[in-house]
Amino acid sequence: MRRPRLLYVPFWATYLFLYAPIAVLVFMSFNSGDSPYSFEGFSLKWYGELAGNAEIRHGLVNTLVVALGSTILATVLGTLLAVGMARHSRSKLLDAVSVLPAVLPDLVLAIGLLVFYGMIKMTLGLHSVLLAHTVFGMAFVAAVVRTRLTHADTSLEEASRDLGAGPVTTFLRITLPQLTPGIAAGALLAFTLSVDEFVIAFFTAAPTEPTLPIVIYSMVRFGVTPEINALATLLLAVSFTVVIVAQRMTRLTESLS
Amino acid sequence: MLQITGVSRRFGDVTALADVSLEIRQGEFFALLGPSGCGKTTLLRILAGFESPDSGAVTLDGEDLLGRPAHRRPVNLMFQSYALFPHMTVAKNVAYGLEREKLPKAEVRSRVAEVLEKVGLTSMAGRRPQQLSGGQRQRVALARAIVKRPRLLLLDEPLSALDKKVRAEMQLELKRLQHEVGITFVVVTHDQEEAMSLADRIAVFSAGQVEQVDAPVALYERPRTPFVAGFVGANNLFSGRACSVGLAADGLGVLPGSSDLPDGTPALLAVRPERLRLDGGQNGEGVLKGEVADVSFYGGVSHVSVTVPGRAEPVLAATQGATPIRAGARVSLSWAAGDGVLVPQ
Ligand SMILES: Nc1ncnc2c1ncn2[C@@H]1O[C@H](COP(=O)(O)OP(=O)(O)O)[C@@H](O)[C@H]1O
Numbered sequence A: 001m002r003r004p005r006l007l008y009v010p011f012w013a014t015y016l017f018l019y020a021p022i023a024v025l026v027f028m029s030f031n032s033g034d035s036p037y038s039f040e041g042f043s044l045k046w047y048g049e050l051a052g053n054a055e056i057r058h059g060l061v062n063t064l065v066v067a068l069g070s071t072i073l074a075t076v077l078g079t080l081l082a083v084g085m086a087r088h089s090r091s092k093l094l095d096a097v098s099v100l101p102a103v104l105p106d107l108v109l110a111i112g113l114l115v116f117y118g119m120i121k122m123t124l125g126l127h128s129v130l131l132a133h134t135v136f137g138m139a140f141v142a143a144v145v146r147t148r149l150t151h152a153d154t155s156l157e158e159a160s161r162d163l164g165a166g167p168v169t170t171f172l173r174i175t176l177p178q179l180t181p182g183i184a185a186g187a188l189l190a191f192t193l194s195v196d197e198f199v200i201a202f203f204t205a206a207p208t209e210p211t212l213p214i215v216i217y218s219m220v221r222f223g224v225t226p227e228i229n230a231l232a233t234l235l236l237a238v239s240f241t242v243v244i245v246a247q248r249m250t251r252l253t254e255s256l257s
Numbered sequence B: 001m002l003q004i005t006g007v008s009r010r011f012g013d014v015t016a017l018a019d020v021s022l023e024i025r026q027g028e029f030f031a032l033l034g035p036s037g038c039g040k041t042t043l044l045r046i047l048a049g050f051e052s053p054d055s056g057a058v059t060l061d062g063e064d065l066l067g068r069p070a071h072r073r074p075v076n077l078m079f080q081s082y083a084l085f086p087h088m089t090v091a092k093n094v095a096y097g098l099e100r101e102k103l104p105k106a107e108v109r110s111r112v113a114e115v116l117e118k119v120g121l122t123s124m125a126g127r128r129p130q131q132l133s134g135g136q137r138q139r140v141a142l143a144r145a146i147v148k149r150p151r152l153l154l155l156d157e158p159l160s161a162l163d164k165k166v167r168a169e170m171q172l173e174l175k176r177l178q179h180e181v182g183i184t185f186v187v188v189t190h191d192q193e194e195a196m197s198l199a200d201r202i203a204v205f206s207a208g209q210v211e212q213v214d215a216p217v218a219l220y221e222r223p224r225t226p227f228v229a230g231f232v233g234a235n236n237l238f239s240g241r242a243c244s245v246g247l248a249a250d251g252l253g254v255l256p257g258s259s260d261l262p263d264g265t266p267a268l269l270a271v272r273p274e275r276l277r278l279d280g281g282q283n284g285e286g287v288l289k290g291e292v293a294d295v296s297f298y299g300g301v302s303h304v305s306v307t308v309p310g311r312a313e314p315v316l317a318a319t320q321g322a323t324p325i326r327a328g329a330r331v332s333l334s335w336a337a338g339d340g341v342l343v344p345q
């Protein structure tokens, strides 16, 4: 039986609602005129402007430093946290608390970190944002890795011990490879979350070291320009790529394990 | 060789092992037989080092075993689930244990090739475990354990994941391998036929306790506890008190049997179905008389169940090939005194 066409209407309406703003944004980034609202002709001029904007380049570099650094830290710490939780702790409370930073309102985390940095008399800079992003990134990594660990077979680790491998070798050669898809997924998650994180960065960055979202925010305050559209389009391209790569990678590692 | 003395282990209020003592000899194929949940896996895990007993001692060739961590014991365990490393090829799985001993690469390679040849998996060396059949995985697990040349190999239900036909093949293979490599094997199973066909000696477990340790034939012919009499092979059990010619059975009179139990001891008399003689008609010779309730033909043997007045369960008799006896026939049952085994209750 054919389904009535009418049933598809809500589906397409939802899609339109989700993607229309993005489509408009991408489209307008190729505008040759100065207005972000009326299209005057196709051009790549705003992408050129973007490349020449020192403030944006500075923000981009800062964001990449923060994202890469915090991702690496969060991945290592989050993985260890997950393994420790799963293998060496029976406390349900500790378990719940370990993922708290992932669900806490950004504002709470931001204020908390600011107060903490003040208390230990740490100067703000890029490192303070990096550490802040590590905190919530780590919670996400731990949560993702943790779900893989609970499905993992402990008898593999025992088999490794049985065959003469000590705890460290067993962790590196058996536990870790089992967790790779989870770790990769967690790392990508931490990275993408860090790249466009605004609230925490805004609170914990030094005024001289803004990240990209902060730079964009300060530009938008004087009105949206097609330059911003071009920047957003580039960011969109990057996150699409990351998501696709992530899917490919997890499928790849899953087919291997 | 392996000496287990007074080992006990409790999990909460479950007693998995209660004061277990066993001695396993060099080069022996030893089976731990018992129903599911009786503590067999727990004992193997204690020997392998993944579990520690609440009390008791275990020594291997006189050296204490319990003080050493799992990875420093000259003992290998073949897991019930096989626990093959999914991210490694068959050859890598087998090589894993040797690499941990820091052996030269060439030696590792030649020993892996040798053992893969022995289990007939040379052509599968480059495959991953998930590309293998159940029987092949079982062989990889076995190869991975024996390549280390442990002094003692522990096997937890090694054949239970296989279907019936493959299982019979692997039983023969396991026996051949054990003979070839000369390693002491301790195999756990809940399948009494498997234990009988594989092992040199069997320890029967029930609820964390050792009931009897004996060679298969002795275990079958001379069960020493009611549990063993009921668990190992089919048996007709009669309860009563020992007397000079056998058993004074409750409600059935005196039944022939042989024992050295003092008269009047509460006892069970166990008679194997294949030791019963079945006679048609009312010739009055038999020990018990009854009516045939059911006849089942199994090809090589037929099972005849006979309802005997004064006894709740039917008596089971096995005869060679097909039998002319039909359900409803009146029959008498008899057996030689030497075939009735008395077991104290
Ligand atoms: N880690 C454990 N925690 C709690 N109970 C356990 C544990 N391991 C085994 N048991 C209990 O101990 C008993 C014996 O288990 P096991 O040795 O696995 O038996 P088998 O291998 O003979 O089937 C069972 O009742 C089981 O539930």
Ligand SMILES: [Mg+2]
Residues within 6 Å of the ligand: B037, B040, B041, B157
């Ligand atoms: Mg078991």
